[in-house]
Each structure stands twice: as structure tokens, then as C-alpha cells.
């Protein structure tokens with residue numbers, strides 16, 4: 044393990060551009076449940092049901108039912124970034140990593156201070172007015188304190204949409220995310236088993252051009268065979284802290 048820690052530090056030092064790709068695993072250390080994990084809502088409520096309701100068509104047709112469900116199950120408790128988030132922000136500040144592409148909607152990279160973050164599934168702490176002429180943005184507190192189940196824009200009265208990618212919608216920043224990953228010399232995947240496309244596809248594409256792929260994840264991933272180093276751990280924060288000390 045220690046040998047691999049110094050090896051990873053060496054890879055980072057020698058890489059002109061390092062990009063980090065994160066999934067749910069990095070946020071479970073901050074106390075956010077993994078939707079797809081053992082106690083996640085996908086298991087509890089059934090993936091079919093979640094996909095049917097957290098869906099752009101359902102949102103448009105039945106906003107009241109959508110918001111009842113969304114408020115009950117997709118409401119994050121207030122949590123602070125984990126040690127891993129904080130260390131990554133520090134690494135970016137010191138020029139050791141270029142940016143982060145994340146599947147998470149918890150806003151924790153941004154809260155930790157990371158500047159170059161591409162949240163491809165959006166940000167659950169923000170709501171947007173989908174009216175083309177308006178597009179006003181709101182924070183969670185506006186929706187929490189809204190007197191009705193379905194929150195509306197204070198400027199044009201349009202029903203607000205959570206600023207997250209619903210089923211049936213395209214991911215955000217598809218081109219930017221792909222480009223950031225493919226432009227890297229080293230990609231470090233943290234807390235993702237790389238099953239969700241298109242992100243998994245970007246990492247696969249990256250790894251066909253270069254060998255410098257590192258994976259930090261509890262359990263196997265679909266790209267383990269292509270990784271230079273694989274860390275199988277739940278303690279990403281401690282691991283990254285040790286790596287950061289060697290940079």
C-alpha cells in the first residue's frame with residue numbers, strides 16, 4: 044500500500060495534467076448515502092419506480108407528484124465535505140490536479156473549494172427556472188421555504204426544476220467533460236465502479252490512449268484491468284492526505 048502511495052505521488056508529479064473523476068464513493072465518507080448502494084433508494088424503492096418518477100416527462104406532466112417524491116427522497120441533509128474533497132481542493136490549488144469531473148450532485152467539491160469542477164449530473168443545491176426568457180436560479184432554502192409543494196419562479200411563476208439531470212435528459216457539459224478527461228495525462232477515478240455511461244465511456248476511451256489510470260474504489264470496477272494502480276479502500280481521505288504530503 045505505502046509503495047503504491049509513493050508511486051501515485053510520483054505519477055502526479057510527473058503528469059502535466061491530472062484529472063480526477065469522482066462518483067458516489069467519495070461522498071459516502073461525508074455521510075451522503077449512495078443511491079445505488081446497499082441501503083440506497085434505488086434498492087429501497089425499486090429502480091423502475093425511481094426512474095419513472097425522477098424523469099423529465101413525469102416532471103412535466105405531474106409536477107406535484109414529482110415534487111412530493113423529490114422532496115421526500117432527494118433532499119440532502121446538510122453535510123460538510125469529506126477529507127477527500129478537501130485534499131482534492133488543496134491539490135488543485137497547488138497545481139497538482141487540473142480539475143474534477145463528478146457524477147455527484149451534492150456540490151461537495153465546490154464547497155470544499157475546488158474551482159474547476161464539472162458536475163455532469165447537476166447540482167442538487169440549486170433550482171432553475173426553465174422558462175427560456177428567464178432562467179433565474181434559486182437556492183435550496185427558497186424551495187424549502189416555499190409555501191406549496193411545487194415551487195414557482197418568483198419572477199415569472201414558472202414551475203422550478205431541480206438543477207439536476209433527470210432520467211430522460213442529457214448529461215450536462217458532455218463535450219467539456221469528455222474533453223477534460225481525454226486531455227489528461229493521468230486520470231484518477233475515485234469512488235465509482237464505472238458502470239454509469241457516458242462517463243465510464245470517457246474513461247475507457249482515455250485508457251486506450253495512455254496507461255496512466257489510477258482507481259481508488261471499494262470493490263471491483265469495470266476498468267481495474269486497465270489501471271496502473273488500484274486501491275481497494277473506504278478511506279480515500281486518509282490515502283489522499285498521504286499522497287498529498289509527498290507532492
Ligand SMILES: [Zn+2]
Pocket residue numbers: 172173174177178179196197198199200201
Ligand atoms: Zn422564471
